[in-house]
Amino acid sequence: MTAGTWTTSCCGQKYTGSNTAHCTSCHHGFTGPSAFDRHMTLDGCKNPAKSGLVLDRRGLWGWPRSSRMTGFLKRKRQAPA
Numbered sequence: 596m597t598a599g600t601w602t603t604s605c606c607g608q609k610y611t612g613s614n615t616a617h618c619t620s621c622h623h624g625f626t627g628p629s630a631f632d633r634h635m636t637l638d639g640c641k642n643p644a645k646s647g648l649v650l651d652r653r654g655l656w657g658w659p660r661s662s663r664m665t666g667f668l669k670r671k672r673q674a675p676a
């Protein structure tokens with residue numbers, strides 16, 4: 596009965612925290628709206644792991660620690676087109 600716990604209407608998964616997000620399409624959980632946006636593309640849902648997100652202990656996809664995120668962006672920029 597903790598405040599801020601909610602259940603998804605699509606698949607009944609439970610989340611804690613008002614910032615957490617759940618995708619009704621691919622049914623992944625996210626630590627916040629920005630992480631959720633990250634996996635969305637014009638073509639639909641993208642694998643969160645391939646979007647640079649990492650799974651946390653709660654089973655939610657979120658942003659990696661800033662150092663790793665910087666590394667990800669650097670790698671993306673250096674990758675040949």
Ligand SMILES: [Zn+2]
Pocket residue numbers: 618619620621622623634640641
């Ligand atoms: Zn999705």
Ligand SMILES: [Zn+2]
Pocket residue numbers: 603605606607608617618619620621622623
């Ligand atoms: Zn769902």
